Amino acid sequence: MDTRTGLPVVGMVGGGQLARMTHQAAISLGQSLRVLSVTADDSAALVAADVRIGTHTDLATLREFADGCEAVTFDHEHVPTEHIEALEADGVKIYPGSKALLYAQDKGLMRERLAALGAPVPRWRQVTTAAEIESFAGGSWPVVAKATRGGYDGKGVWMLSTPAEAAELVATGTPLIVEERVQLRRELAALVARSPFGQVAAYPVVETVQQDGICVEVLAPAPGLSEERALEAQQLAIDLAHSLGVVGLLAVELFETDDGIIVNELAMRPHNSGHWTIEGARTSQFEQHLRAVLDYPMGSTTLTAPVVVMANVLGGRPGGISIDERLHHLFASDPGARVHLYGKQVRPGRKIGHVTVLGDDMMSVRARAARAAKWLQEGE
Numbered sequence: 001m002d003t004r005t006g007l008p009v010v011g012m013v014g015g016g017q018l019a020r021m022t023h024q025a026a027i028s029l030g031q032s033l034r035v036l037s038v039t040a041d042d043s044a045a046l047v048a049a050d051v052r053i054g055t056h057t058d059l060a061t062l063r064e065f066a067d068g069c070e071a072v073t074f075d076h077e078h079v080p081t082e083h084i085e086a087l088e089a090d091g092v093k094i095y096p097g098s099k100a101l102l103y104a105q106d107k108g109l110m111r112e113r114l115a116a117l118g119a120p121v122p123r124w125r126q127v128t129t130a131a132e133i134e135s136f137a138g139g140s141w142p143v144v145a146k147a148t149r150g151g152y153d154g155k156g157v158w159m160l161s162t163p164a165e166a167a168e169l170v171a172t173g174t175p176l177i178v179e180e181r182v183q184l185r186r187e188l189a190a191l192v193a194r195s196p197f198g199q200v201a202a203y204p205v206v207e208t209v210q211q212d213g214i215c216v217e218v219l220a221p222a223p224g225l226s227e228e229r230a231l232e233a234q235q236l237a238i239d240l241a242h243s244l245g246v247v248g249l250l251a252v253e254l255f256e257t258d259d260g261i262i263v264n265e266l267a268m269r270p271h272n273s274g275h276w277t278i279e280g281a282r283t284s285q286f287e288q289h290l291r292a293v294l295d296y297p298m299g300s301t302t303l304t305a306p307v308v309v310m311a312n313v314l315g316g317r318p319g320g321i322s323i324d325e326r327l328h329h330l331f332a333s334d335p336g337a338r339v340h341l342y343g344k345q346v347r348p349g350r351k352i353g354h355v356t357v358l359g360d361d362m363m364s365v366r367a368r369a370a371r372a373a374k375w376l377q378e379g380e
Contacts, residue, residue: 011034034050036052038056088295104267357372
């Protein structure tokens with residue numbers, strides 16, 4: 001508890017852009033998020049008042065960080081499970097807890113649990129040899145291989161087209177699962193929040209657009225999605241939140257196929273597919289996550305406009321006009337575009353921010369968002 005304000009302190013392990021935007025949401029609730037950051041130059045460390053420098057892999061650091069926090073949560077899934085269990089044994093309220101977070105940390109365990117719950121998943125198998133991958137493929141290549149832990153933004157995912165490629169990957173020693181390549185129409189995401197009390201709040205189902213394994217656009221609500229399919233996706237996410245015991249945000253990444261929806265991945269934290277909610281929903285995913293871990297009643301998830309599009313800003317080529325000058329030009333040409341920059345050093349392909357545009361027509365709103373993101377990335 002903060003003795004100055006009488007309000008609870010929430011600690012977030014990780015100092016990236018998710019923690020930065022969660023800190024912004026905390027301010028309106030009278031809080032200043034406590035952040036555990038690897039360096040003082042991380043996104044959240046640049047703006048939060050209560051920053052502790054240290055690594056999430058050190059238990060002593062985590063214990064010191066958690067002292068005085070009403071709840072501890074995460075902006076990534078990479079904290080060792082045994083450390084989370086140790087903190088829970090100390091009496092620390094950690095959301096999501098170790099038993100839930102495990103299914104976002106380990107893709108093999110996630111697939112096993114989802115299958116046991118009857119959730120729709122791709123055909124898959126845990127593998128340790130190239131022969132097992134070849135047997136799984138059954139002559140029908142390509143197949144998708146995934147590192148069981150640590151993958152993100154396309155990293156840790158491989159499209160294997162031949163037995164030779166399978167053998168080369170297995171030789172790296174990476175623990176793997178292999179999945180069928182799903183014939184999909186598009187990718188969707190269903191985002192829900194759940195409190196310890198068990199209250200849930202579901203956001204409209206969105207379409208996510210991927211490029212080279214990185215989400216580049218989010219369209220809210222998903223264009224042309226039937227009400228029946230949208231309710232099915234929301235109910236699936238709600239059921240998974242309850243069954244897995246998730247507290248906080250749960251993002252369920254989905255494939256839409258001709259036969260229905262299939263679960264691709266789970267994330268138990270604020271998620272790139274929900275950044276649009278800062279301007280596009282009555283309660284942002286970041287405030288909702290804080291409400292959930294503090295067991296506050298959930299906020300409204302109603303859209304603030306008929307159409308919302310978020311476009312990620314990726315690091316472009318070096319040189320050219322400065323990002324500050326690009327902002328000048330963008331705001332002059334499109335005053336309605338809302339920009340969020342994460343305070344990151346620019347590297348090609350790195351997420352350095354996002355742009356959100358609201359309106360009435362999906363085609364025009366999408367074009368404005370894409371144009372704004374491209375201008376911030378390339379200056380042209």
